[in-house]
Amino acid sequence: MEIRKICVLGAGIMGHGIAQVCAQAGYEVNLRDIKDELVEAGIARIKKFLSGSVERQKMTQAEADAVLARIKGTTDLDKATRDADLVIEAIVEDIDIKKQVFREIDKICPTETIFASNTSAQSITEMAMATKRPEKFIGMHWFNPPQLMQGIEVVVHDRLSEDTVKTITELCHKLGKVPGICRDSTGFIVNRLLQIWYNEGLNMYDEGIAEPQDIDTAYREGCGFRMGPFELRDMVGLDTGLAITMTHYREYMRDQFKPPRCLVMKVRAGELGRKTGRGFYNYEAKS
Numbered sequence: 233m234e235i236r237k238i239c240v241l242g243a244g245i246m247g248h249g250i251a252q253v254c255a256q257a258g259y260e261v262n263l264r265d266i267k268d269e270l271v272e273a274g275i276a277r278i279k280k281f282l283s284g285s286v287e288r289q290k291m292t293q294a295e296a297d298a299v300l301a302r303i304k305g306t307t308d309l310d311k312a313t314r315d316a317d318l319v320i321e322a323i324v325e326d327i328d329i330k331k332q333v334f335r336e337i338d339k340i341c342p343t344e345t346i347f348a349s350n351t352s353a354q355s356i357t358e359m360a361m362a363t364k365r366p367e368k369f370i371g372m373h374w375f376n377p378p379q380l381m382q383g384i385e386v387v388v389h390d391r392l393s394e395d396t397v398k399t400i401t402e403l404c405h406k407l408g409k410v411p412g413i414c415r416d417s418t419g420f421i422v423n424r425l426l427q428i429w430y431n432e433g434l435n436m437y438d439e440g441i442a443e444p445q446d447i448d449t450a451y452r453e454g455c456g457f458r459m460g461p462f463e464l465r466d467m468v469g470l471d472t473g474l475a476i477t478m479t480h481y482r483e484y485m486r487d488q489f490k491p492p493r494c495l496v497m498k499v500r501a502g503e504l505g506r507k508t509g510r511g512f513y514n515y516e517a518k519s
């Protein structure tokens with residue numbers, strides 16, 4: 233099957249970046265969120281990224297304009313998905329909301345449209361079975377920021393067709409990405425591994441062993457990580473991070489996945505990281 237038009241649901245941290253990567257590879261993209269201002273904010277972030285690329289001479293102004301022209305923002309779910317060959321879902325990390333949206337678009341989209349979820353830890357099988365097209369429902373787990381990170385975990389399950397796997401794997405290559413196949417399981421490969429590393433860093437802070445900046449420095453300078461656990465949690469979003477940790481804890485029932493207290497308390501305080509201007513660090517002065 234040939235993909236020509238892609239719909240991305242959710243214009244947040246991941247959705248805007250995924251839309252940009254697809255448009256840069258020449259695909260027509262519909263970017264959908266639930267409010268006009270969220271769609272506009274997503275498109276503004278794409279514009280900012282593209283201007284930076286033009287300034288750094290990574291692309292010409294004409295190329296940047298062409299990328300933007302291929303992205304249409306909307307809040308209209310029907311309009312966004314009706315003529316898409318592929319829908320990539322990047323909305324909140326809540327399986328009930330995700331299943332509800334997939335049920336809705338299952339009625340709107342032609343039977344050949346492929347559905348992909350960018351969930352970090354929810355079950356691809358469970359979402360697939362909420363639709364009438366499990367053979368066309370796949371996991372496509374991108375990394376943050378999608379414009380820069382090369383990997384995509386392609387998550388497969390028993391009801392999926394070989395054809396869908398082939399189409400999505402080929403698409404990843406066309407997008408300039410490196411796909412890796414993983415069977416459906418909580419956290420797939422990368423998040424299952426990273427949860428333990430992140431949690432242990434946050435636990436050390438809860439135990440009063442060191443401050444966030446010192447733990448982050450140790451991860452970067454001592455272990456060769458690009459970011460420490462607090463910096464990374466702030467970039468991912470603490471609400472999303474807590475949802476992912478809870479899913480692992482419920483599924484594997486092991487203490488190493490138990491959400492650290494400092495993460496729970498930050499989410500309760502509404503300090504969700506970079507996206508709200510404050511998380512483990514304060515970004516308000518910079519924005």
Ligand SMILES: NC(=O)c1ccc[n+]([C@@H]2O[C@H](COP(=O)([O-])OP(=O)(O)OC[C@H]3O[C@@H](n4cnc5c(N)ncnc54)[C@H](O)[C@@H]3O)[C@@H](O)[C@H]2O)c1
Binds near residue numbers: 264266374
């Ligand atoms: N943040 C990361 O680093 C990261 C990395 C990989 C995967 N993910 C996954 O990607 C998904 C999105 O995460 P994010 O960090 O971009 O979240 P986010 O909070 O930045 O954005 C989510 C967006 O989805 C929108 N949304 C909510 N309900 C919607 C609906 N019914 N229809 C359309 N849009 C809706 C919200 O308005 C919001 O703009 C989650 O499943 C998350 O686990 C996140």
